[in-house]
Amino acid sequence: xxxxxxxxxxxxxxxxxxxxxxxxxxxxAQQAPPxxxxxxxxxxxxxxxxxxxxxxxxVEVKGLKPGESMTHAQAVEVTRELMAQWQREHPNEKWEMAxxxxxxxxxxxxxxxxxxxAAAKATGAKxxxxxxxxxxxxxxxxxxxxxxxxxxxxxxxxxxxxxFHDGAAxxxxxxxxxxMCHPDASNTHPETYPKYQVQLQRVALLxxxxxxxxxxxxxxxxxDPNDTRLRALEAxxxxxxxxxxxxxGKH
Amino acid sequence: xxxxxxxxxxxxxxDREAVLRGLxxxxxxxxxKVLAATTGAVMAKSLMPPHSFQLVExxxxxxxxxxxxxxxxxxxxFTFAYVSDTHLYQRTLNQRFVRAAVKAVDDVNALxxxxxxxxxxxxxxxxxxxxxxxxxxxxxxxxxxxxxxMVGEHDWFYDLGDTWQEMFGPPNYxxxxxxxxxxxxxxxxEKDFWTARKMTPAERMHTVAGLDNGIQSRFEVGDDExxxxxxxxxxxxxxxxxxxxxxxxxxxxxRNWNFWTDDAEQVQTILKPYQHVTVIHGHTHQxxxxxxxxxxxxxxxxxxxxxxxxxxxxxxxxIQMNRADPFDQFDxxxxxxxxxxxxxxxxxxxxxxxxxxxxxKADYLVSHGKTxxxxxxQFASY
Numbered sequence: 200x201x202x203x204x205x206x207x208x209x210x211x212x213x214x215x216x217x218x219x220x221x222x223x224x225x226x227x228a229q230q231a232p233p234x235x236x237x238x239x240x241x242x243x244x245x246x247x248x249x250x251x252x253x254x255x256x257x258v259e260v261k262g263l264k265p266g267e268s269m270t271h272a273q274a275v276e277v278t279r280e281l282m283a284q285w286q287r288e289h290p291n292e293k294w295e296m297a298x299x300x301x302x303x304x305x306x307x308x309x310x311x312x313x314x315x316x317a318a319a320k321a322t323g324a325k326x327x328x329x330x331x332x333x334x335x336x337x338x339x340x341x342x343x344x345x346x347x348x349x350x351x352x353x354x355x356x357x358x359x360x361x362x363f364h365d366g367a368a369x370x371x372x373x374x375x376x377x378x379m380c381h382p383d384a385s386n387t388h389p390e391t392y393p394k395y396q397v398q399l400q401r402v403a404l405l406x407x408x409x410x411x412x413x414x415x416x417x418x419x420x421x422x423d424p425n426d427t428r429l430r431a432l433e434a435x436x437x438x439x440x441x442x443x444x445x446x447x448g449k450h
Numbered sequence: 451x452x453x454x455x456x457x458x459x460x461x462x463x464x465d466r467e468a469v470l471r472g473l474x475x476x477x478x479x480x481x482x483k484v485l486a487a488t489t490g491a492v493m494a495k496s497l498m499p500p501h502s503f504q505l506v507e508x509x510x511x512x513x514x515x516x517x518x519x520x521x522x523x524x525x526x527x528f529t530f531a532y533v534s535d536t537h538l539y540q541r542t543l544n545q546r547f548v549r550a551a552v553k554a555v556d557d558v559n560a561l562x563x564x565x566x567x568x569x570x571x572x573x574x575x576x577x578x579x580x581x582x583x584x585x586x587x588x589x590x591x592x593x594x595x596x597x598x599x600m601v602g603e604h605d606w607f608y609d610l611g612d613t614w615q616e617m618f619g620p621p622n623y624x625x626x627x628x629x630x631x632x633x634x635x636x637x638x639x640e641k642d643f644w645t646a647r648k649m650t651p652a653e654r655m656h657t658v659a660g661l662d663n664g665i666q667s668r669f670e671v672g673d674d675e676x677x678x679x680x681x682x683x684x685x686x687x688x689x690x691x692x693x694x695x696x697x698x699x700x701x702x703x704x705r706n707w708n709f710w711t712d713d714a715e716q717v718q719t720i721l722k723p724y725q726h727v728t729v730i731h732g733h734t735h736q737x738x739x740x741x742x743x744x745x746x747x748x749x750x751x752x753x754x755x756x757x758x759x760x761x762x763x764x765x766x767x768x769i770q771m772n773r774a775d776p777f778d779q780f781d782x783x784x785x786x787x788x789x790x791x792x793x794x795x796x797x798x799x800x801x802x803x804x805x806x807x808x809x810x811k812a813d814y815l816v817s818h819g820k821t822x823x824x825x826x827x828q829f830a831s832y
Contacts, residue, residue, distance in 0.1 A: 364660060373544040374576065379755055382662035382707055386758035386773065388832040398777040412776065416546070416755075450829070 229427040251281045258284065352434075359435025362428055369428055370419030377412065377432070384439040391449040406433055524792045525629030525691070531558040531595070531787040534571025534732040535752035537604060538589075540581045546779065547576070550753040551589050554785040557801060559594050565787055566627065568595045571732030571750045572602025572638075572697035578655050580613050587617060602697040602732060603638040603669070603708075608655040611636075622675055624682050630691045630790055633682065636675060637696040637711050637731075640667035661707045661757070668705065668712040669698040676713065680720055691726040691794030699731045699749060701742055704760030709734050721745055726794035728812075736782075737800055737808065740765035741815040748788070748798045748810065756782030759831045767819050771802070772827045780804050 237254040247263040250256065258280050263269060269277065362368050363384065366376035381387050389405045396403035399411070409432050410421040422429040536551040538544075558568050570590060575582035583605065590597050601621040605614045611621060621636035643666055644654040658666050671679070686692070694700070700717050703709035711717065721727045727745040735757035738749030747765075756774040764770075774782025780803040789797045795812035802808065814822040 373546060374539045375544070375546070378660060378662055380776075381758070385761065386832065391832070398775075408776075416776070416779075418546075449832075 230423070230425050231427050231430055249277050249281070251285060253285065256281055256285045256288065355431055355434045356438040357435075359431035359433070359438075362432055363435050366417055366419075369413055369417065369422070369432070371413070371417040373418045375417050377417070380416070384436045387436045387439075388449075389433075389436050389440055390443045390445050390447075392447060394448045394450065405436065409433065409436075525794070527790060527792045528566045528628045528630075529561075529563070529787055529789050530567050530569060531561060531565040531785065532569040532571055532730070532750050533558060533590075533593075533753060533785045534569075534750040535573040535602065535735055535754055536586060536589075537573055537576040537752070537754035538582045538586050539576050540579070541585050547754045548585070548589070550780065550783060551586070552592075553780070553803070554753045555589060555592050557785050558787075559592070561787065565595050567598050568593050569598050569695060569730065570600060571695070571730070572600045573604040573732060573752075574599075574602070575605050577652075577659060578605055578608030578613070583613055583617055598632075598634065598695075600634050600695050600697055600732070601636050601638070603640075603658050604655075606636075606638060607640075607658040608651050622678060627693075628790070630693050630794075631683075631686045632693045633679065633695070635671055635679070635694065635696040635700075635717075637671050637698045637700065637717075638669045638733075639672045639675070640669060643667050664706070666708070668710055669708050670712040671696075671700075671717050672713070676716055676720065679717070683720065683724075686724075688723045689725055691790070692721060692724045692728070693790065693796070694721065694727065694729045696729060696731045698733050699738070699740075699747060700729050700745075701740060701747060701765075702763070703734070703738075703765070704763045707757075707760055709760055709763070718742060718745060728788075728790075728796045730788065730798075737771040737810075738765070738768050739798075739810050739815060741767055741818060746796070746812060746815040748796075751782075751784045751786060751800060751802065753783055753785065767815060769824050770827045770830045771800075771808070772805075773829045773831065778804060 235254070237250055239248050239250050240257060242248050242259050244259060244261055245264075246259045246261040247265060247267075248257050248259050258277060260269060260273065260277060263273070363377040363381075366374060369377075377384075387405075387408075392405045392408070393402050395401070396407070399407065401407075406424060406429060409429060413419045414421050533551070533554040536547060536554070538547050538551060541548055558565065574586035574590075599618040601611065601614055601618070605611070606621075615621065622634060624631065624633045626632070640658065644657070647665075649657065657663050660666075683692075696711070698711045699709060699714075700711050701714045702711070721729075722743060722745075724744065729745055729747045730750065731747065732750045732752075734749045735752035735755065736749060736759060737751070738747075740747040756771075758773075759770055771782065782802070784800065784802040784805075786801045787799050789799070791797065791812065795816065797812055798810045800808045800810070808824055810824050811822040814824065
């Protein structure tokens with residue numbers, strides 16, 4: 200691609216890049232969507248509303264002005280009230296409390312409610328076996344959940360791999376892509392960050408180095424930390440070092 | 451080229467000369483003050499990378515007298531230089547690699563005495579386009595010594611070598627030079643992976659250009675060329691030193707990156723009867739050397755970018771080069787020269803840019819590491 204055509208493609212936005220590049224990148228300059236925020240309802244009686252981590256259940260602490268702290272007793276009462284309310288609203292669900300298995304005195308498993316075992320199997324719910332802590336916050340996750348999460352993660356890593364092999368897709372202007380110096384993301388050593396990078400005169404994170412490479416050998420513009428492409432590149436690089444011990448500060 | 455283009459190296463040396471000329475006027479005491487102040491200022495601004503340019507006298511290897519002293523069959527020693535893996539894009543797209551290639555040409559033109567010839571080690575172009583090869587030819591036309599060309603996969607897989615052969619002739623050939631038989635191989639043939647996938651020439655080239663691309667086939671010299679090699683060597687006595695140039699290493703280092711020649715063992719068998727065989731290869735962009743039986747292998751430096759050492763398969767005799775500084779375009783890169791000795795062996799000098807040169811003596815390899823060990827790196831691979 201010539202400089203002129205790159206300028207045109209940039210001017211016309213991502214659509215033009217899709218048209219111009221043989222292996223069109225799926226990711227264009229795009230901000231990662233904001234994380235969900237819990238909307239705490241307004242207080243009705245001039246007190247302070249406290250919300251449970253499910254983002255729905257809430258109670259109002261009467262007489263507690265904004266900025267004031269609860270007493271310990273008040274706080275305990277609030278948590279008790281929140282739990283009680285959640286349990287009222289979720290009569291058939293169980294908020295599992297983590298329990299450490301005591302090896303000397305195994306806790307006998309309660310006999311399963313009739314049909315519960317079969318129902319759990321049908322939905323693929325994970326059964327807590329003896330010797331395992333109970334844990335998931337709201338309910339047990341199913342095998343399907345784990346598969347969905349793995350797919351999402353692997354797809355993100357695959358998008359990162361594609362960007363790693365396509366200089367133009369990350370804004371490069373001279374035909375240089377990451378893989379040219381770092382086949383299989385070798386010599387990127389993400390496990391050594393943060394570390395003081397003398398050439399940058401600061402403690403650097405992996406993303407600082409990715410951005411440095413994009414700006415210099417790749418001759419593009421540094422990506423915003425929230426740019427989906429930077430996040431995908433980071434995901435790909437980290438995925439290539441699975442199992443390597445973290446060793447921050449290593450030179 | 452040298453007259454129109456001054457490489458950064460040339461400019462740097464001129465600036466340095468100017469400063470030194472100025473300093474000559476100072477008495478010793480003032481000189482030391484100036485030196486301390488400037489060094490301090492440079493360090494404070496951290497302009498000096500840990501391996502900054504150091505003033506070194508590169509000793510020209512003296513003619514090897516040990517061979518004749520030991521009563522071995524003598525032949526006139528000679529020196530040749532190399533430039534390799536320039537990976538040029540079109541000039542309008544990428545100046546970075548052009549600058550590096552020109553710098554290497556400056557280097558070999560500055561050698562005194564001049565080398566007998568300059569080997570170009572392959573991958574002149576990045577994507578095998580005529581414009582890229584034309585640019586490469588223009589740059590190499592400035593080399594004062596005769597240039598011997600070798601082809602790399604980046605020159606070949608856009609049009610399966612049509613343009614390269616039109617410009618430079620057959621990709622495999624041989625010649626005799628001062629008592630040494632020199633063979634240039636085309637070692638980067640690949641079995642057809644593109645037809646079944648209905649790839650365009652550009653897609654085929656792009657696939658081969660990706661080092662960590664698992665789709666492409668492994669490099670090979672191939673049946674036809676091995677037959678050609680056997681026939682070529684039929685008339686060469688086994689006492690004649692052989693110098694073999696191949697783009698890929700003629701042994702198996704790391705399959706996933708094609709640091710590899712699939713029929714390497716078969717080629718080694720053809721070379722086995724010879725007393726002294728030196729294989730010089732490109733492609734791996736790093737200091738790399740190996741000894742298998744009678745064959746010494748040396749990997750050439752690139753001018754475009756350095757490659758990390760592969761995760762497995764590094765020959766035990768290779769002493770890693772320091773990791774390249776990503777903040778310095780030229781670090782870990784360079785060119786080099788080879789002193790073909792009177793005894794049929796060859797010493798190799800890695801002329802690393804911005805670092806001290808490293809000599810790998812033939813004695814180190816043929817003694818399997820017992821003598822003449824090159825210096826160890828401070829920062830080996832992660």
